[in-house]
Amino acid sequence: MGVVNVTPDSFSDGGVHLDPDVAAVAARRMVDEGAAIVDVGGESTRPGSQGVTLDEELGRVVPVLERLDGVPVSIDTAKAEVARRALALGAELVNDVTALRGDPRMAELVAESHCYLCLMHMQGEPRTMQVDPTYDDVVADVAAFLDERLRFAVDSGIAEERICLDPGIGFGKTVAQNFELVRRLDELAALGRPIVIGFSRKSSLGRVLGDPQARTGPLAASVAAAVTAYERGATILRVHDVREHVEALTVAAAVLG
Numbered sequence: 001m002g003v004v005n006v007t008p009d010s011f012s013d014g015g016v017h018l019d020p021d022v023a024a025v026a027a028r029r030m031v032d033e034g035a036a037i038v039d040v041g042g043e044s045t046r047p048g049s050q051g052v053t054l055d056e057e058l059g060r061v062v063p064v065l066e067r068l069d070g071v072p073v074s075i076d077t078a079k080a081e082v083a084r085r086a087l088a089l090g091a092e093l094v095n096d097v098t099a100l101r102g103d104p105r106m107a108e109l110v111a112e113s114h115c116y117l118c119l120m121h122m123q124g125e126p127r128t129m130q131v132d133p134t135y136d137d138v139v140a141d142v143a144a145f146l147d148e149r150l151r152f153a154v155d156s157g158i159a160e161e162r163i164c165l166d167p168g169i170g171f172g173k174t175v176a177q178n179f180e181l182v183r184r185l186d187e188l189a190a191l192g193r194p195i196v197i198g199f200s201r202k203s204s205l206g207r208v209l210g211d212p213q214a215r216t217g218p219l220a221a222s223v224a225a226a227v228t229a230y231e232r233g234a235t236i237l238r239v240h241d242v243r244e245h246v247e248a249l250t251v252a253a254a255v256l257g
């Protein structure tokens, strides 16, 4: 899954894809490089971010989606109206970082649209989530949350086979907790749904490399996280640098057989 953030402030590619033509070229290049789907988002969820209005978010993503005819698209949004417009423009997957808790109309929309859905774990909200994340056992707590959200989605009429789950790397977790979630990914895979991991460029990578103030992580570190997550059962890797990840994951798959 390639990432195209149509935002001025995303933590790693903010401002790069604000021009819809540039964003569409980037999305198509990601597919050429081997991405199965491109995740388009118009609202940064980086730690400390404030959120954007509906009009602002639509104004960012709609011109991009209009240019992506024929490209497999995921829409990264917590707003049902943004998802509705994106689905009408051909998006196949709704990537909701609030796991259907952000907008009461989202579950019904996804159920009626028969699209795919990603349910992600987040403790708190982006503005404050990194202040003091606390868990009894981060993996067990995230698994219980995802299981509950999966049941909620299915009870709302969304087909279980269309749902994937994501522990939400960096969303209300310490550096150690992010790595533990990948180390023990088999416990999340046991929920029986495909697992998405988005470790690409995240600050925990830069911090484990020795910079306690890092805001991002480098490419080689992102690839290492993706490959080890894949080895432990992740099947969808959300990444900014598609070509390098596809090369690494192809070799990892050849080794693992």
Ligand code: HH2
Residues within 6 Å of the ligand: 003, 005, 007, 009, 010, 011, 012, 013, 041, 043, 044, 045, 046, 076, 095, 097, 118, 120, 166, 168, 169, 196, 197, 198, 199, 238
């Ligand atoms: N991470 C980000 C945004 N959306 N969705 C899923 N399912 N999983 C993730 O790990 C995930 C996500 C944050 O990364 P990015 O989009 O690069 O930055 P920003 O939120 O600042 O736009």
